[in-house]
Amino acid sequence: MVGQTESAPSGLTTHVLDTARGRPAQGVRVELYRVKGDERCRVTEAVTNSDGRTDVPLIERGQLQPGTYELVFHVAPYYAGFEAAPKVPFLDLVTLRFTVSDTSGHYHVPLVMTPWSYSTYRGS
Template sequence: MTGISTHVLDVSTGKPVSGMQIELYDLGTQPPTLLARTRTNGDGRTDAPMLPPNQARTGDFELRFSVAEYFRTPEVFADVVPVRFSVADAKQHYHVPLLCSPWSFGTYRGS
């Protein structure tokens, strides 16, 4: 499998995040080009890859996670969390999860 995928987990509850808006941008253009916009499903995943295998390519990308919109609490720390990353090998799958709470966030390259 190739392309770009993601999922979101709420580390304060230990549960998947359902309904969070996520956008994928191509940073190789000026201004960056919006490639996909979707919301997470009940499993905290997107119903389709953010970048499908037939569109896989090298380059610089940014996922934007609408954290504040999801948590809707006055003490939320981050509004939109941008995660910038590079795809060096279009033949590989890039899975970029977000672990978040109203007060923190982190990511890693998953499998």
């Protein structure tokens, strides 16, 4: 492939999509933790922009290490002003725990959500 290397250094990015409203979720607080055994160490924190993404990668390319991570999305405050959402939030914090084993590729871990459900996948 032109302009790409076979083993581009990995990084970590995310974005949040609000399928209840049919748009990117702006203003969602996202925390990233590194997990080792029973210990969690916060790596960074960000807030999603108008495109539902963080302004910078959560971990820059070439800095991602193998191991277990958690992304914590603060969804209850985001849906607090949404008329169709329940008055008492069904979802508060959405925590995604995942393992990075191969750092030769980029990790993109999005959250697709409504006030009542969510899904995720590993993108590139």
